[in-house]
Amino acid sequence: MLAFTSSLQALFDRRFLSVFLLGFASGFPWVLHGSVLTLWMQSEGLSRSAIGYIGIVTAIYALKWTWSPLVDKARLPFLSARFGQYRGWLLGMQVLLIVFTWLMSEASPRGSLVVLGSCALGIALASATQDIAVDAYRIKLFTVEEAATKLAYSSALSTAGWWSGYGFIGGALALYLGGENVGLSWPEVYRVCAALWLVVMALLCLAPREREESVATASATRFSVSAWFHTYISAPFIEFFARCGAKLALGILLFLFSFRIGEALLGDMSLVFYRELGFSTDQIALYQKFLGGLATVVFSLVGAVINTHYGVLRGMLVGGIAMAASNLMYSVMALVGPAPWLFMLTLLIDNFCAAFATVAVITFISYFTSRTYTGSQFALMTSIANFGRTTLAASSGAIVDAMGGNWPLFFVLTAVIVIPALLLLVWVGRLLQAHESLHGSPPQAR
Secondary structure: OHHHHHHHHOOOOOHHHHHHHHHHHHHHHHHHHHHHHHHHHHHOOOOHHHHHHHHHHHHHHHHHHHOHHHHHHOOOOOHHHHHOHHHHHHHHHHHHHHHHHHHHOOOOOOOOHHHHHHHHHHHHHHHHHHHHHHHHHHHHOOOOOOHHHHHHHHHHHHHHHHHHHHHHOHHHHHHHHOOOOOOOOHHHHHHHHHHHHHHHHHHHOOOOOOOOOOOOOOOHHHOOHHHHHHHHHHHHHHHHHHHHOHHHHHHHHHHHHHHOHHHHHHHHHHHHHHHHHOOOHHHHHHHHHHHHHHHHHHHHHHHHHHHHHHOHHHHHHHHHHHHHHHOHHHHHHHHHOOOHHHHHHHHHHHHHHHHHHHHHHHHHHHHOOOOOOHHHHHHHHHHHHHHHHHHHHHHHHHHHHHOOOOHHHHHHHHHHOOHHHHHHHHHHHHHHHHHHHHHOOOOOOO
């Protein structure tokens, strides 16, 4: 009981407020190139396949590792000197997010879909770059010695912030403004969202600077392309594979690639499913975004406590099984129809399982991230995870169409597809045990 109480006391750290804010900043762009765009396109009569395929813009998140060394090392004029390496990049990317969000309000799904898609890609690109800085900043806020007690809670607050941006604050606000009661047009919703970024930027200016840790770089007087490539590109990835060993490193990356595919297939089509089932935009804003997002915030903190005391691998295994099983609740919804009580029950179960798994994955990645190559290595692992989620999940609309709109069967598929990832997780667990037996400790970066 004493250990449990001390774990909860670890939450009372002012740095967690910054972690929560940056989680919000990471989640909110997914409303702009995801939720709002999906409902806007559906209201204009575009097909499920078209809605699913425009989601391919999120594949940019899977490529962010290619420019993550730039965020780690390159300093933005004025911003980096004034606010620190990563906060400088955060503020710079948020300026771009304002610009692209406003430009989207000037386009149209039917009249200028290419322009709309290009702006959505711009938002995803700026957001992906922002995520590199967010993850590095979050890890650098805490010392190596604090990692054991702080990382799980930092991951939980980051997840809670993400869902506040995507769900119960940012997402719910955007959908409510465009819903039946308020009735703003979707372009007007985008303009309000652009203004909301100014509030985020103002709060970010008050956040603390991260801890400065540097790595030896090539001398400017002896600059060469090969030295630059080694320092900024190959060294972060060589260090990861050298520290973990090739087999364990590949096992980690394969697991991350496959773990969230089923959830992503479901998520990409969820709003389309809700509307086809008969729920209004206001109901979706209330149930899925506000109440569902709020529940996820609470469940993220519960997940952090559980993962801290029972271990990350065990938490991910339990969370993965529960996450797959919870997808079957959507099949029940498809069979029963638009019942609000069933909608809420499904969201509570699904959000608990998703939050639990998300906290475990973020903690897992943070645990294996180097303190020297923070942004690069975190970006590598999250990019691998996002590649499966974004590229394969973009076909979700086409899959539903190929099934003839058979929603119950589609949701069963999203549950079954998680099984290979769970088998991989068991294998990774055995590799970790073997590594600890051989070296006397896990391959944690210092």
